[in-house]
Amino acid sequence: QKEVEQNSGPLSVPEGAIASLNCTYSDRGSQSFFWYRQYSGKSPELIMSIYSNGDKEDGRFTAQLNKASQYVSLLIRDSQPSDSATYLCAVTRYGQNFVFGPGTRLSVLP
Amino acid sequence: DAGVIQSPRHEVTEMGQEVTLRCKPISGHDYLFWYRQTMMRGLELLIYFNNNVPIDDSGMPEDRFSAKMPNASFSTLKIQPSEPRDSAVYFCASSRDRATNEKLFFGSGTQLSVL
DSSP: OOOEEOOOOOEEEETTSOEEEEEEESOTTOOEEEEEEEOTTSOOEEEEEEOSSEEEEETTEEEEEETTTTEEEEEESSOOGGGOEEEEEEEEOTTSOOEEOOOEEEEEEO | OOOOEEEOSEEEEOTTOOEEEEEEOOTTOOEEEEEEEETTTEEEEEEEEETTEEEEOTTOOSTTEEEEEEETTEEEEEESSOOGGGOEEEEEEEESOOOTTOOOEEOOOEEEEEO
16 A cells, blocks of 8 residues: 555744654655645645655755655745645655645644 | 636535536646545545546546546546535646656646535
């Protein structure tokens, strides 16, 4: 059974702090990993993708991948109230469909 | 690019009625996906098409659900007859191909309420 797991939250952090979102997956053959942000009542929006072990930074966002541990994370530095949303982890491999995690709800407190 | 376009944004209907959801993928995208999202089950893949051909419909909950893609720029998801448990947000998404680095782009979704 291919699964992607995330803590459902809510994860509450104060404004300006680092928010750390975690995701584990069961399919060792997974090759691509994505983080989607979904505001309440809106559609998922891609914010980060990562394909190889290590860190990938984009502005205030850093994605971290450890394939040996089957673990991917998203760090949000200098968290803002506008970052409050549900963050969905998605995993796939060539020719396979995306498998989405249940999402972690993040609340950034002003 | 206008992105993935879905209609209607909201649909309220009574149990037993037929519901048709519509989707226009991004031009040039060969893959189209229909997802359903609920609090209990999260984001579930219902069916996907490649070059207008249904490839995997194993996620379609039952025979009341059907989907078509008559051409590269239009797809429908139909529920007949609808039931209250079908109430959810239905998303259409498209991607260019199935390469590992190819991203999904979602439409704005249809909020379906079956009374």
